[in-house]
Every structure is written in C-alpha cells, then in structure tokens.
Amino acid sequence: MTKNDKNMKHFCTVPNVSKKEDFMRRKVIAGNWKMNMLPNEAIDFIEKFAPQVEKTNNEVILCVPYTDLFYALLTAQGTNVKIGAQNMHFEETGAYTGEVSGKMLKSIGVEYVIIGHSERRQYFNETDETVNKKIKAAFVNELKPIVCVGETLEQREANKTEEIITKQTELALQGLTQEQVENTIIAYEPIWAIGTGKTATADDANNSIKAIRDKICQIYGQMTAERVIIQYGGSVKSTNAKELFEMSDIDGGLVGGASLKPDEFAKIVNF
Ligand code: PGA
Numbered sequence: 001m002t003k004n005d006k007n008m009k010h011f012c013t014v015p016n017v018s019k020k021e022d023f024m025r026r027k028v029i030a031g032n033w034k035m036n037m038l039p040n041e042a043i044d045f046i047e048k049f050a051p052q053v054e055k056t057n058n059e060v061i062l063c064v065p066y067t068d069l070f071y072a073l074l075t076a077q078g079t080n081v082k083i084g085a086q087n088m089h090f091e092e093t094g095a096y097t098g099e100v101s102g103k104m105l106k107s108i109g110v111e112y113v114i115i116g117h118s119e120r121r122q123y124f125n126e127t128d129e130t131v132n133k134k135i136k137a138a139f140v141n142e143l144k145p146i147v148c149v150g151e152t153l154e155q156r157e158a159n160k161t162e163e164i165i166t167k168q169t170e171l172a173l174q175g176l177t178q179e180q181v182e183n184t185i186i187a188y189e190p191i192w193a194i195g196t197g198k199t200a201t202a203d204d205a206n207n208s209i210k211a212i213r214d215k216i217c218q219i220y221g222q223m224t225a226e227r228v229i230i231q232y233g234g235s236v237k238s239t240n241a242k243e244l245f246e247m248s249d250i251d252g253g254l255v256g257g258a259s260l261k262p263d264e265f266a267k268i269v270n271f
Helices: 002-008 039-053 066-076 102-107 118-125 128-140 153-157 161-173 178-182 202-220 222-227 241-245 264-270
Strands: 030-031 061-062 081-085 113-116 144-149 183-190 227-235 252-255
Touching: 030 113, 030 183, 030 227, 030 264, 039 066, 039 081, 039 264, 061 113, 066 153, 102 128, 113 128, 118 128, 128 144, 128 161, 144 161, 153 161, 161 183, 178 202, 178 222, 178 227, 202 222, 202 227, 202 241, 241 252, 252 264
Parallel strands: 030 061, 030 252, 061 081, 081 113, 113 144, 144 183, 183 227, 227 252
Antiparallel strands: none
C-alpha cells in the first residue's frame, strides 16, 4: 500500500447499514459444487435440501456443473432454491470450442453465474480483464454475477491483502453502471482459506469486506456501497457460519465443500 492509498483509506466509509431499520441487506448463501455431482446426485440433493430451507428469508443459490444445470433447474422448480453456473464465456456465440455463453445459460433459465473464481484464475488463465468482460456479458444476458476476489497467502503475509482485493474489485467492476454494481454479488474468498479448513477470523473477513465496500463507495457512491452484497468464502461450515454471517459487513457466503451435503448446507443456510 502506498502512502497515498493509506490516506484514501477512510475517504469514503460506509456506515453499518445492516442494522438500520430502513435498509437491510439480505443474506445470500450460495453453494459452489465445483466439479462434483452427477445429475442423479444433483436431483437427490435438491429433493432432500429444498424442504429444509423453505422457511428461510435468506437467498439460496446452488452453482452446479453445466451437466447438472437442466436437472437442477427442473428439480428446484417451485422451491426457493435458485440455480447458477460456475463460469461462462463473454462472447454470445462463435468458434470457442468447449465454451458455454451467458446467452446459453439464460436460455435454460439459469439466474446466477460465478465469475472469476480463484480456481479459474489459477488453472484457466482467467484475468481481471476477462472477469470484467464476463460480468458485462452476464448483465447483457440478465444473469446475476457472483464475482470472486481474494488474496494468496503470500500476498497476505506481505500485508497486501487490502491492496489486492480492492484492485481486483475495481478492475472487475470497471465500466459498470451503479445499478449493475448494486446487482453484482461479490464473494471475498482468501485463496489460502479455500478447501484448506482454514477460515479467516470473522473480524479479519469483516475488515477485508469493509475495505471492498469502501472502495465501491469511493467509486460508485455511498448508496451503491450500502446495497452491494459481499459474501465471505473459504472453508465455511455449519460450525462457523453463524459467527461469520452475523458480522456487520458479511452478507452471507460462497460455500464449496460443505455445500455437497444437503443437511450440512441446509444448516449453513439456516445459520
Ligand atoms: P470451500 O470452497 O468452502 O471448500 O473452502 C469455497 C469456494 O471455493 O468457493
């Protein structure tokens, strides 16, 4: 962080609105199945899971592999479980063998799409630039993006967390309208916490998320910053969900491993 960044830090601080009566951000809990679950397993899961979360006021999303989408959408019909994909291409059609576009996702009824997950950044050359293009394409196709940002262990140890995650956020959202930013879900996922069993402490996660919200405040204004949903992700489970999700700035979670078991994921949703 440069001296200048430090001075900027509290230039635009968002008050804790989640406790205000006139405006409450909703909690959004999304499962990310990654490359797991066959269609019959997806159907089974949703049949067991949906009745356990039917009373929640939280928004419930399952982001499933492409091959499960259609089955998941059919099985989730008439429930409060929404279905998302885990990636998409930014072009609508064309010679991109093996890719799936936002238009295709929308055509079968998908509502959400994860963009820029750290595993895609790490293994599939996803960059801040492609993330930005994909978010824009998601909006063109009326899909709601869940955009992932997060620092590596090395960056954390070098005290670069805030700098990295605010920069990733800025680049991801570049060129979007205020309204689009308000309709973007951001998932703060420290990479060292993903699938490792290590979670950021609730305070740490909350502070990082506050830094992201402050950055959005600086660029898009206070109202947008107060409205944007920012989740925490990285080894969320039923035993730590409550502590994390009750923090002032954490608006729910993006859950990997623990979203693969219906009872466990239901407990997280009903934290
Ligand atoms: P995890 O994964 O909950 O298994 O750590 C989170 C994610 O990658 O979104």
